[in-house]
Amino acid sequence: PVLVVDFGAQYAQLIARRVREAQVYSEVVPHTASVDEILAKNPSAIILSGGPSSVYEEGAPSMDAALVKAGVPVFGICYGFQLLARALGGDVEATGAREYGRTQVQVAGDGGTLHHELPGSHPTWMSHGDSVTKAPEGYTVTATSEGAPVAGFENLEARIAGVQYHPEVHHSPYGQEVLRRFLHDVAGIRPQWTTSSIVEEQVARIREQVGDGRAICGLSGGVDSAVAAALVQRAIGDRLTCVFVDHGLLRAGERGQVERDYVAATGVKLVTVDARERFLDALAGVTDPETKRKIIGREFIRVFEQAERDLKAEGDYKFLVQGTLYPDVVESGGGEGTANIKSHHNVGGLPDDLQFELVEPLRLLFKDEVRRVGTELGLPEVIVQRQPFPGPGLGIRIIGEVNASRLETLRAADAIAREELTAAGLDGEIWQCPVVLLADVRSVGVQGDGRTYGHPIVLRPVSSEDAMTADWTRLPYEVLERISTRITNEVAEVNRVVLDVTSKPPGTIEWE
Ligand code: XMP
Numbered sequence: 212p213v214l215v216v217d218f219g220a221q222y223a224q225l226i227a228r229r230v231r232e233a234q235v236y237s238e239v240v241p242h243t244a245s246v247d248e249i250l251a252k253n254p255s256a257i258i259l260s261g262g263p264s265s266v267y268e269e270g271a272p273s274m275d276a277a278l279v280k281a282g283v284p285v286f287g288i289c290y291g292f293q294l295l296a297r298a299l300g301g302d303v304e305a306t307g308a309r310e311y312g313r314t315q316v317q318v319a320g321d322g323g324t325l326h327h328e329l330p331g332s333h334p335t336w337m338s339h340g341d342s343v344t345k346a347p348e349g350y351t352v353t354a355t356s357e358g359a360p361v362a363g364f365e366n367l368e369a370r371i372a373g374v375q376y377h378p379e380v381h382h383s384p385y386g387q388e389v390l391r392r393f394l395h396d397v398a399g400i401r402p403q404w405t406t407s408s409i410v411e412e413q414v415a416r417i418r419e420q421v422g423d424g425r426a427i428c429g430l431s432g433g434v435d436s437a438v439a440a441a442l443v444q445r446a447i448g449d450r451l452t453c454v455f456v457d458h459g460l461l462r463a464g465e466r467g468q469v470e471r472d473y474v475a476a477t478g479v480k481l482v483t484v485d486a487r488e489r490f491l492d493a494l495a496g497v498t499d500p501e502t503k504r505k506i507i508g509r510e511f512i513r514v515f516e517q518a519e520r521d522l523k524a525e526g527d528y529k530f531l532v533q534g535t536l537y538p539d540v541v542e543s544g545g546g547e548g549t550a551n552i553k554s555h556h557n558v559g560g561l562p563d564d565l566q567f568e569l570v571e572p573l574r575l576l577f578k579d580e581v582r583r584v585g586t587e588l589g590l591p592e593v594i595v596q597r598q599p600f601p602g603p604g605l606g607i608r609i610i611g612e613v614n615a616s617r618l619e620t621l622r623a624a625d626a627i628a629r630e631e632l633t634a635a636g637l638d639g640e641i642w643q644c645p646v647v648l649l650a651d652v653r654s655v656g657v658q659g660d661g662r663t664y665g666h667p668i669v670l671r672p673v674s675s676e677d678a679m680t681a682d683w684t685r686l687p688y689e690v691l692e693r694i695s696t697r698i699t700n701e702v703a704e705v706n707r708v709v710l711d712v713t714s715k716p717p718g719t720i721e722w723e
Contacts, residue, residue, distance in 0.1 A: 259291025435534030
């Protein structure tokens with residue numbers, strides 16, 4: 212793999228994604244990993260990520276210079292570029308010329324391999340205080356900017372290069388090409404990470420793990436569990452049984468979609484469990500978001516365990532399939548050194564006394580890869596292109612206690628919002644649009660001749676590439692107006708619709 216050494220920037224995962232877009236498999240490793248540990252993974256190249264700090268700051272993450280002298284191709288980005296420069300004998304200084312955000316970069320000389328034939332001056336995304344002022348000996352400067360005398364350097368023989376800017380973000384329009392050139396032309400890695408190779412590899416892994424055992428898979432109606440199940444089905448056939456838990460926290464029409472469309476596409480064995488009462492009882496009186504998530508995660512597992520007992524006559528179901536994705540793993544603190552932001556119900560929320568062995572065929576994949584795998588496996592577009600929906604469902608979109616009538620209210624509002632967004636042709640543009648009920652908030656309104664005292668509904672349309680960061684989507688006013696008018700007219704209890712205009716960070720996508 213190509214290893215992205217994470218120096219504490221939120222960009223490390225994005226870099227890994229970009230590498231995979233160049234059809235090269237990559238993983239993120241913490242900067243605390245030793246050189247031996249890193250080399251033991253047999254990396255085809257190492258990418259040093261950006262980081263929040265100055266290389267001169269006390270306690271700034273450092274790098275063992277042995278890493279760049281091991282003969283493995285290395286690419287440094289931003290902070291990683293400066294670490295690289297220092298390790299190779301170049302100069303890094305606090306010149307006082309800081310650059311943040313969109314910054315023009317000039318191609319130096321013929322641009323070397325990385326910047327060859329790119330526009331002589333082109334925009335990039337920068338975020339640095341210190342700058343490389345002198346390239347290491349034997350290294351060609353390939354780019355410069357006003358604040359960074361050396362904004363890019365390379366040495367083809369050593370197969371080492373780097374840039375001061377962030378090639379992984381969209382604001383650097385040539386960044387992907389620069390990364391691709393490093394991987395393919397400098398490091399000489401063959402592009403082999405394709406959708407069909409992912410399917411092949413995962414199927415082989417599942418077969419190895421499950422052997423001739425049986426697995427159970429919870430279908431949530433979302434893309435992830437649908438694709439995970441289809442992969443496992445490809446690997447072990449009808450030794451997989453899918454369980455669809457109707458926990459009462461679903462959106463309108465969701466149960467039918469799974470029971471009809473998914474089964475029609477895959478022919479998978481499906482058991483539906485009506486667990487609405489059980490979840491409602493468990494959630495009664497609970498308002499704390501983390502507690503809700505833990506309860507929902509726990510009840511899920513209990514339902515699966517019950518299903519497993521019910522299936523005993525068929526054989527032993529020892530394995531539980533989960534559609535956990537790479538970002539879930541990292542956000543749940545699975546990646547070392549990352550803060551636990553939320554317990555995703557399918558990762559952090561698992562009870563300690565779990566009786567299943569987990570099968571997580573998407574654990575290393577990003578969402579866009581999962582969608583491509585789904586298509587490759589023959590799943591219909593309505594399933595593969597669905598917007599993400601959290602496992603805990605509407606339970607974490609009711610701010611306050613969850614109960615049946617509040618769920619009814621939110622379900623109705625959510626159905627209207629989805630209907631209108633689809634009708635306006637906006638599904639492709641937005642990543643997802645959570646609809647949130649502020650159940651403990653009331654405001655005064657007027658409707659017909661009377662005063663109302665109802666609840667607000669929050670619309671949270673976001674644009675994102677991977678849910679790690681997001682921006683609020685600028686929906687057309689006419690669409691917002693239609694949604695608002697319909698919700699306040701058609702949903703009793705709701706007399707106000709508000710729009711969430713917060714990006715992530717600082718807000719998360721969901722409200723809980
Ligand atoms: P946040 O709110 O953390 O959400 O910005 C990021 C993405 O993850 C989804 N999400 C979940 N998905 N189980 C899931 O399967 C969960 O517990 C969960 N919580 C959040 C959320 O909808 C968004 O797409």
